[in-house]
Amino acid sequence: MDCQKIIKTLKHKDFIKVTNTGKCFENGAAIYAKEIKDNIFLLFVILKDIDIENIQALIAHFDCFNSIGIKEPEQIMFYFSIKDKDDLHYFEQYLEAANN
Template sequence: MDCQKIVKTLKHKDFVKVPNKGNWFEDGAAIYAKEINDNIFLLFVILKDIEIENIRALIAHFDCFSSIGLKEPEQIMFYLSIKDKEDLHYFEKYLKVPDN
């Protein structure tokens, strides 16, 4: 999985890199967030390990933008763990909804 390509895409889609200073996400996790509704955020959490790259996508409610990376979300509405290219392929497939 090409995390560099994903990070570049996130930056072009107005995602902001959030400091990971809390205990909810693993140490070294890169967090990218974008507000999609009032205090509802789409997050991509990228974990880089020696053996595996793991991406988590979630939609969650935080009390404010600055609490991302510090506190647990008040509510998680969607969660997806992407661990290999096949998972990423399915994620991209479901994002492409045909126009009707």
Template sequence: MKSKYMECQKIIKTLRHKDFIKIPNTGKCFEDGAAIYAKEIKKNIFLLFIILKDIDIENIQALIAHFDCFGSIGLKEPEQIMFYLSIKDKNDLHYFEKYLEASNN
């Protein structure tokens, strides 16, 4: 059985392969230590994956949100959240993989 840490490392590798950019988490919007990966899917609309610091599969969040610019991610609250998914188990991970596939289109 794969560890949750290994699953998370696979997810991070996939995000990098799909042209997601790791964003510095310097603001108060996300938990301290969270890793933020973002990709612009339309003008000022971003697909974000937030992986919380304990690197546990139960602590991955996916969202589609509007920010005023790429540089405000991690610093400011989003203008609007259009979609949110909290990944808590293997079934959620399946949906996560589908969104990664969709983000490449």
């Protein structure tokens, strides 16, 4: 699975691309978010250059959907950084296990 495939999967799974105008995430990062519980969001942050070493996944609490990409999260409950192909491999296995 490469970054382009991840982006296609996120769009297919009803993730919404969020405009990044704040200072919480790196300038030029693409943010894809999906609410999983009241004001708890699953986010994927992918840097503009679409390099495998620049993907982050997190579960965070925001005061509302519109504050994502503008304000800092109120709480980060889970954070995963994909830094190499082994990380991506383990993440794929986690996703497959979560779907079963």
